[in-house]
Amino acid sequence: MKPAWSVIFFTVSSGAGLGLMFWLALARMFHAAAPSNTWWWSLGLAVVLFVAGLLSSTAHLANPKNAWRAFSRFGSSWLSREGVFAIALLVALAAWTLSLLQAGPGMQRLSGTLVMVLAFAVLFCTGKIYACLKTIPRWHNWQTVVAYPALGLFSGAVLLTALTPPAAAPVIRWLAIVALIIAAIAKLTLYRAHTTRKGLDGGDALQVQGGVPRLLDVGHTNPSFLTREFGFELSEHAARWRRRLVVLLCFIEPAIVLVFVPDLAWLAVVSLVVGLFIERWLFFAEAQHVVRLYHGAQRV
Amino acid sequence: MAQAPAQGGHWNLSKTINVPMSCMHCDEADCVTVCPTGASYKRAEDGIVLVDPEKCMGCNYCAWPALTAPASWTRTKA
Numbered sequence: 426m427k428p429a430w431s432v433i434f435f436t437v438s439s440g441a442g443l444g445l446m447f448w449l450a451l452a453r454m455f456h457a458a459a460p461s462n463t464w465w466w467s468l469g470l471a472v473v474l475f476v477a478g479l480l481s482s483t484a485h486l487a488n489p490k491n492a493w494r495a496f497s498r499f500g501s502s503w504l505s506r507e508g509v510f511a512i513a514l515l516v517a518l519a520a521w522t523l524s525l526l527q528a529g530p531g532m533q534r535l536s537g538t539l540v541m542v543l544a545f546a547v548l549f550c551t552g553k554i555y556a557c558l559k560t561i562p563r564w565h566n567w568q569t570v571v572a573y574p575a576l577g578l579f580s581g582a583v584l585l586t587a588l589t590p591p592a593a594a595p596v597i598r599w600l601a602i603v604a605l606i607i608a609a610i611a612k613l614t615l616y617r618a619h620t621t622r623k624g625l626d627g628g629d630a631l632q633v634q635g636g637v638p639r640l641l642d643v644g645h646t647n648p649s650f651l652t653r654e655f656g657f658e659l660s661e662h663a664a665r666w667r668r669r670l671v672v673l674l675c676f677i678e679p680a681i682v683l684v685f686v687p688d689l690a691w692l693a694v695v696s697l698v699v700g701l702f703i704e705r706w707l708f709f710a711e712a713q714h715v716v717r718l719y720h721g722a723q724r725v
Numbered sequence: 726m727a728q729a730p731a732q733g734g735h736w737n738l739s740k741t742i743n744v745p746m747s748c749m750h751c752d753e754a755d756c757v758t759v760c761p762t763g764a765s766y767k768r769a770e771d772g773i774v775l776v777d778p779e780k781c782m783g784c785n786y787c788a789w790p791a792l793t794a795p796a797s798w799t800r801t802k803a
Contacts, residue, residue: 487783494762
């Protein structure tokens with residue numbers, strides 16, 4: 426599938442913002458004193474990342490004037506659910522900010538919990554948007570559902586580690602490491618499955634017995650929407666070294682920084698940003714829609 | 726598509742199948758399920774699956790769960 430930069434930016438930026446506000450809300454549960462300046466700046470960054478991502482996602486639309494309708498199918502569409510939770514989260518953020526400035530600890534905890542739940546819900550919905558599709562086998566697995574929340578929480582935790590002096594909040598970096606492990610398990614098992622999976626061929630497409638069908642003639646003589654949308658080719662060689670880059674930049678380097686030199690957490694942030702953009706690009710580039718079987722692919 | 730025996734059997738059985746790639750108007754159309762705006766819908770009286778361009782926001786999401794003939798877009802100059 427052709428990677429769209431607006432969606433890549435959206436999921437990486439919003440994911441990090443959602444993860445960051447999740448940890449900031451969790452941190453408030455354990456501190457009675459008023460939030461520090463660093464905390465407020467961090468929250469500002471989280472909101473900016475989240476909103477920038479949302480705006481970027483609307484750039485992906487061919488007809489954005491109808492975007493307001495996207496909240497109307499909460500009952501059936503994961504994309505609709507994501508939109509509803511995102512708007513609800515913005516409201517919860519406003520309520521939480523007000524309660525931190527004006528209200529007592531009870532209200533602060535309540536609105537903070539709501540922010541955490543909704544932030545996680547948005548991340549979960551993002552994963553389900555892709556994972557619910559049976560027609561893209563490389564997305565239709567538990568790793569996709571786990572990876573979006575895990576990478577969002579991981580990137581948010583790394584950001585928070587960089588923003589907070591490790592001496593002041595040592596637990597943050599260990600939360601980042603736990604999120605890293607979960608995300609790494611999801612992505613590594615998924616990359617392994619990509620290379621070992623047998624895949625579907627023409628025989629699976631037509632359910633015929635007695636042999637594997639060979640495609641004699643594709644259903645088009647010129648490019649079409651389908652060939653443009655689903656015809657993206659990524660060679661196994663190109664995919665392989667990009668996956669290695671993802672593992673190095675998203676997991677190995679940040680792990681080394683977080684464990685041994687947490688004071689230099691900004692190195693992990695930089696590495697992670699680059700790594701996540703590659704990871705997300707790869708997520709789309711590696712996706713193969715089963716309709717490709719009718720347009721020249723022998724195996725999906 | 727042509728079909729041949731897995732191991733060259735007694736005779737050369739070969740069959741050519743032409744696969745129509747139109748919308749199947751599925752009973753439970755996934756393209757209707759995933760549409761966030763309700764633009765993609767299944768007409769009640771005859772079960773035909775359609776897209777209402779007045780409601781569609783152009784997110785392309787309905788193209789992904791469809792099997793043989795995903796909904797398509799053409800770019801038109803306004």
